[in-house]
Amino acid sequence: xxxxxxxxxxxxxxxxxxxxxxxxxxxxxxxxxxxxxxxxxxxxxxxxxxxxxxxxxxxxxxxxxxxxxxxxxxxxxxxxxxxxxxxxxxxxxxxxxxxxxxxxxxxxxxxxxxxxxxxxxxxxxxxxxxxxxxxxxxxxxxxxxxxxxxxxxxxxxxxxxxxxxxxxxxxxxxxxxxxxxxxxxxxxxxxxxxxxxxxxxxxxxxxxxxxxxxxxxxxxxxxxxxxxxxxxx
Amino acid sequence: xxxxxxxxxxxxxxxxxxxxxxxxxxxxxxxxxxxxxxxxxxxxxxxxxxxxxxxxxxxxxxxxxxxxxxxxxxxxxxxxxxxxxxxxxxxxxxxxxxxxxxxxxxxxxxxxxxxxxxxxxxxxxxxxxxxxxxxxxxxxxxxxxxxxxxxxxxxxxxxxxxxxxxxxxxxxxxxxxxxxxxxxxxxxxxxxxxxxxxxxxxxxxxxxxxxxxxxxxxxxxxxxxxxxxxxxx
Numbered sequence: 255x256x257x258x259x260x261x262x263x264x265x266x267x268x269x270x271x272x273x274x275x276x277x278x279x280x281x282x283x284x285x286x287x288x289x290x291x292x293x294x295x296x297x298x299x300x301x302x303x304x305x306x307x308x309x310x311x312x313x314x315x316x317x318x319x320x321x322x323x324x325x326x327x328x329x330x331x332x333x334x335x336x337x338x339x340x341x342x343x344x345x346x347x348x349x350x351x352x353x354x355x356x357x358x359x360x361x362x363x364x365x366x367x368x369x370x371x372x373x374x375x376x377x378x379x380x381x382x383x384x385x386x387x388x389x390x391x392x393x394x395x396x397x398x399x400x401x402x403x404x405x406x407x408x409x410x411x412x413x414x415x416x417x418x419x420x421x422x423x424x425x426x427x428x429x430x431x432x433x434x435x436x437x438x439x440x441x442x443x444x445x446x447x448x449x450x451x452x453x454x455x456x457x458x459x460x461x462x463x464x465x466x467x468x469x470x471x472x473x474x475x476x477x478x479x480x481x482x483x484x485x486x487x
Numbered sequence: 488x489x490x491x492x493x494x495x496x497x498x499x500x501x502x503x504x505x506x507x508x509x510x511x512x513x514x515x516x517x518x519x520x521x522x523x524x525x526x527x528x529x530x531x532x533x534x535x536x537x538x539x540x541x542x543x544x545x546x547x548x549x550x551x552x553x554x555x556x557x558x559x560x561x562x563x564x565x566x567x568x569x570x571x572x573x574x575x576x577x578x579x580x581x582x583x584x585x586x587x588x589x590x591x592x593x594x595x596x597x598x599x600x601x602x603x604x605x606x607x608x609x610x611x612x613x614x615x616x617x618x619x620x621x622x623x624x625x626x627x628x629x630x631x632x633x634x635x636x637x638x639x640x641x642x643x644x645x646x647x648x649x650x651x652x653x654x655x656x657x658x659x660x661x662x663x664x665x666x667x668x669x670x671x672x673x674x675x676x677x678x679x680x681x682x683x684x685x686x687x688x689x690x691x692x693x694x695x696x697x698x699x700x701x702x703x704x705x706x707x708x709x710x711x712x713x714x715x716x717x718x719x720x
Binding site: 309310311312315316318319322323326329330331332333334335336338339342345346349350379380381382384401402403 | 542543544545548549551552555556559562563564565566567568569571572575578579582583612613614615617634635636
């Protein structure tokens with residue numbers, strides 16, 4: 255099968271993301287230590303985020319608003335000014351966080367870019383994702399960047415038709431079974447899962463073990479070899 | 488000059504937007520009436536928004552965070568829970584606000600879509616803009632939708648190359664001189680300004696009167712005739 259195009263997820267595939275959310279959540283726990291136990295707070299925040307997902311979508315700004323809303327709920331509608339100030343500061347710091355490619359990413363992209371058209375396919379805040387790509391120094395590797403509100407089968411079909419030669423001649427690589435792997439397979443692409451140590455509960459799904467177009471890779475360094483093996487097959 | 492493609496701005500060109508921001512700002516003034524005079528509050532909010540623009544970008548979520556930050560500043564860091572709750576509710580209502588095409592929009596798009604490829608080109612929150620387009624019932628008219636973080640000359644060159652036959656064979660129509668007209672003209676497209684009664688200060692710029700590819704239209708209903716006249720010339 256000739257492969258022309260490689261799609262790559264961004265957050266937690268090319269650079270850290272969930273870790274930064276978790277660190278902010280740790281900070282929120284400390285901030286709210288007098289107000290709520292950590293498990294109560296985590297459960298409430300998860301419920302607020304889930305409720306807001308269809309309205310706010312993915313990204314730091316929506317997360318910041320959900321933190322404020324959670325603080326409101328847990329303080330009976332009267333959070334201290336210090337809590338609000340600290341949440342706003344935390345959101346700001348997340349948006350300005352330095353972006354460093356994960357180990358092996360720069361080398362794998364350089365290798366792949368020699369033979370394939372690379373497309374970045376990511377969810378999240380439009381401006382923030384563009385800023386992270388610019389800060390990562392990886393921007394030049396990508397022939398196209400698609401920042402989307404949802405990653406489903408139709409998304410991959412559209413993106414690989416627009417920027418490549420269709421999903422059948424494309425591979426997708428990412429850390430989320432739910433967003434990167436399953437819908438890309440459904441669209442007819444090959445898909446390689448590269449795990450990240452942390453996964454947001456919302457992104458969890460069963461691995462499609464045994465699927466002929468699926469691979470579980472130990473790291474992104476294995477991606478170029480896997481793509482070339484498919485191309486040669 | 489043969490025209491193949493028509494780009495359309497969304498907010499305040501196809502549907503109301505600035506009005507909804509202004510109504511929320513009125514509500515914020517009432518909410519903060521005991522805290523600050525309207526002019527003081529407006530000036531502070533404008534300063535906060537300007538400061539946050541490079542971090543938050545355009546859209547309701549960033550505006551909501553800026554309202555909270557303004558409330559923090561004007562209350563010495565101790566806003567009441569009622570103020571925070573009301574700002575969160577206002578942001579939520581803005582995101583869920585019904586979307587109705589402005590007068591003449593549906594007819595103009597239907598007319599144009601017969602002969603030209605229509606591309607929606609808009610800034611703002613990715614998810615929210617998609618939701619507004621879906622709610623407007625206008626989605627089927629567009630061959631492509633580009634939600635971008637900034638509208639500059641390079642944006643128009645890229646978008647009209649990707650979805651049309653280049654900027655020289657494209658027209659752009661919108662209400663913002665700064666974002667819709669001047670950069671589209673700079674990219675080599677024709678551009679038609681359709682005024683909206685309100686314009687955010689950030690979007691103000693001088694009209695390029697006398698520019699051979701520019702037109703000031705009284706309403707979007709004049710757009711199809713203008714485009715056909717260019718095509719026939």
